[in-house]
Amino acid sequence: MYRLAVEGPDDWWEIEALYDLCFAPGRTALSSYRLRDGVAPVADLCLALRDDTGTLAAAIRYWPVRAGGQPALLLGPVAVHPTRQGEGLGALLIHESLAEARRLGWTRVMLVGDAPYYARFGFSRLDGVTMPPPTNPDRVLGLDLVPGAWAGVAGRVEKAA
Numbered sequence: 001m002y003r004l005a006v007e008g009p010d011d012w013w014e015i016e017a018l019y020d021l022c023f024a025p026g027r028t029a030l031s032s033y034r035l036r037d038g039v040a041p042v043a044d045l046c047l048a049l050r051d052d053t054g055t056l057a058a059a060i061r062y063w064p065v066r067a068g069g070q071p072a073l074l075l076g077p078v079a080v081h082p083t084r085q086g087e088g089l090g091a092l093l094i095h096e097s098l099a100e101a102r103r104l105g106w107t108r109v110m111l112v113g114d115a116p117y118y119a120r121f122g123f124s125r126l127d128g129v130t131m132p133p134p135t136n137p138d139r140v141l142g143l144d145l146v147p148g149a150w151a152g153v154a155g156r157v158e159k160a161a
Contacts, residue, residue, distance in 0.1 A: 002057060002089070004096060007046040015048060015059045022079040031113050031132040032107055034064050035074060035159050042073065044104060045097050049089055056083045058094040062101070065110070067129050068155030072142075073101055073109040094121050109148040110142040110157070128154030 007015060019027060020038075045062040060078040064071065066099070080090045087131075099122065101109060110120065112131060120140050126142040129150075142150045 001052045002092075003050050003052075004092075006044060007048045007059065007061070011048050011056070011059075014056050015061075018056055018059055018079050018081060019077050021082070023077065027077070030112075031091070031135050032076060034132055035065050035157060037159075039063055039159055042101075044102055046092055047097055049093060050086055056088040057081050060091055060097050062097065062109075065086070065157050066158035066160055067108070067110060067126075067142075067157045068153045070105075070108070070153050070158075071160070072153075073106050074157075075109055075111040076113070098143070098145065103141065103151045107144070107146040108142060108153070109145060110140065113141060115139070115141060126150065126153075130156050132157070136159075 024069055031052065033156055042062040042064055047060050048056060049058040051057050061076065065072040065074045066072065076094055078090055088111065089143070091101040098109065110126060110129065115125060115138065121143065123143045125138060125143040126140045131139055131140050
């Protein structure tokens with residue numbers, strides 16, 4: 001049994017430790033982190049998944065960005081504790097958070113990740129949308145939360161104001 005909840009202030013350090021465990025402390029050197037510096041996450045979409053003992057099993061965060069001048073969500077990071085991987089918890093977080101993003105009126109979401117993994121959620125390569133270097137363009141993926149939301153969107157991804 002798991003309990004899904006919006007991340008609270010008391011969850012921050014534990015979630016950061018999970019991200020360090022899953023991605024290594026050097027993760028903050030990635031270009032996507034430059035888009036997060038000094039920008040508050042989209043709190044309603046930052047979720048923590050805990051087991052029945054209260055142990056953190058997985059977490060997901062989202063950040064506002066501008067892609068080609070248009071508002072978008074930047075998904076990530078999403079992490080599942082190594083002892084819980086293979087249980088579908090990452091997929092649960094992604095499905096639940098995307099449904100909530102739609103409900104909240106967001107129209108497009110993007111991420112930097114593995115195309116074969118994220119394709120099952122409907123993500124595909126975003127041609128013409130450029131992340132800060134040194135990001136591999138093949139890993140820049142997007143999903144329309146509203147049909148056609150990425151159509152015609154091109155240009156640099158920048159911090160939300």
